[in-house]
Amino acid sequence: MGIFGGQFANVVEWNEHRDDIIFHKWSNNEIKKGSKLILRAGQDAIFMYNGKIEGIFKDEGEYNIETDIIPFLSTLKGFKFGFNSGLRAEVLFVNTKEFTEKWGTKNPVVLAAPQLNLPGGLPIRAFGNYSFKVDDYITLIDKLAGVKTEYRVEDVKLRVSAVVDQLLMKWIATEGKDIFNLQAYSLQISAGIKSDLDMELCKLGFSVTDFNIASVSYPEEVTRMQNKAAAQAMVGDMNKYTNISMADGMSKGGSSLAGDMVGASMGMALGSQMVNSMNNANQGANAGFTNPTLNGQIPKFCPNCGTPTTGTKFCGNCGTKLI
Template sequence: MGLIKAATSMIGGGLADQWVEVIEPDRLSDTTVLTKGVKVRKDSKRGANKKGTADVLTDGTVVHVYPNMMMLLVDGGKIIDYTAEEGYYTIENNSAPSMLNGSLKEAISETFDRFKYGGVTPQKQQIFYINLQEIKGIRFGTASPLNYFDNFYNAELFLRAHGTYSIKITDPILFYKNAIPHDRTQVEIQDINEQYLAEFLTALQTSINQMSADGERISYVPSKSMALSKYMSQILDDEWRELRGMEIVSVAVASISYTDDSMKLINMRNQGAMLGDPGIREGYVQGAVAEGIKNAGSNPNGATNGFMGVNLGMNAAGGFINQASQNNQAQMQQQAQQAKDSWTCGECGQENQGKFCSNCGSPKPTTTAASIKMKCAACHAVVDLANGVPKFCPECGQPFQAIPLDE
């Protein structure tokens, strides 16, 4: 039993005018991965052939294969023949399998050899169509946060990812044998996606960890969909291709959200980086002061108390500034005093600070005030003014008023 490609010249009007039965795909949608072929007769709606024996394909039945589909001729649960080339085919019980691969790789014939029908007169004959188009819009979301070590923040952050991914069936025979429940004749991707989604999320965690190891910033993850697809392909494609005959085509990350703790850490790090800029820091301080004055005006305890608080805060800040200024001034005075106390050695010319020359050991020269003597106007006692003018006469105790010695 096999397929023979029908001559297109025979296709004129309705197909039922040329052949006894015509097989067409049943329900198809963008998410359909497998559907059963149903018989169509002239002047009848699509559906099962009520006049013939159920699940028996008569000799000469025509099968219509559309683009981006693979048709499987199944007999007793075993695959008898297949084709991935669009067109019309006639079922002939005495024909050998045609095995028309179409755009699929030649390696699919090896899969057919592993699962082909070995036997005898068929008992249950069915046509199945497998969708070879890219199955898009498969949603995913992380139920629990994924850990991500970011070298920029030097911290372990946690994120949640949401988006969609798409798959493509590359080995329909393997997919039919290992991924499709054999009691189903209509399968959508959602019907079989639970296990694959769990595997996908596991691979997503591995891929995101790999991006972290490669030094990617956590904020760049949404823009790295193509790189993420590549990571996912490296992790999942070999396994999915070998076990189920399908592979991942693309991954689109729609949104990345951080946990509250991670968000606080990111904001704190970003604020610290911004305040490192003097211009931004000055603007931040001025804005904070303006906000404080605004809040003081609406203080429920009275604007006066509010402004007092603002003044206290500003005075406290000013106190720090004044303290720093005083420290600066003291340091400058100390330097000035040191300059004042310096002297030059008369023996060798060395500039010194102490009592002896650091070069030759000569003592620092002493200076004596000139002796100036005046008389007290009250008692005419002679007083030496070398150490300064006294307020009171040391002899009579009266307020000192100096007069020349000759008076």
């Protein structure tokens, strides 16, 4: 690059800063005397000359390039603007925020599950989110900014999506001790994926600051089996499970066979209880009764119903006390 140019700029800034853009290269690289650099919150400005980083500026504000910037540049600190001369340099604006994005398996990840006798294995899906940020400006410029004027979050998402399925399968095999309860091992699996993903993205100048698994989903038939097993474990045994299921059917007002059976059983029990209560009441009422006409002798016939007596103190037919 040369020092001289015919087109000059008065302001060096990234005035279309967007949250989905990771870096933006200032397009007009002719800087003239009196130009200013405007640096906004969440931005770093990297001055480059002949492909080499000359200086990095991080504090937001307005800078006079001739007096506030050039004296701090390694190679150009002695540069003097002439009447018709300008500084031909590049300025790269970097978004310093931490980006958080969602991820999800592109295709089902198939796990070995011989106990299920499923063709090909157990297919699962998972999703969650991850966070990353720019970490190494030298690598970023060498791998990306040297050939691109702009780089977006969507570009990183494509790279993550290309490897996350393989990393998920790898770390499930390493940490997923129970493939039917992978959520219990999500922290260990997430930590392994984060480490590998960080190694992948650091090649571009990024670091992965977080990775987590929000949910793991199984095929519908496996989910049904899991729910049934959980319900049986909660109840304790099949008899209790059946009783609870029958009672649940009654509470919903259904006319199922189970509900009818429980209703009939309850009716029979209630009827039996009423009969027993009436008998006990009759016996209780007769227990304190003495027939004054018998003078302590057991009659040959019951004075109440006329049934012949057998020498017992109570009538065998109606239960009347005889003495």
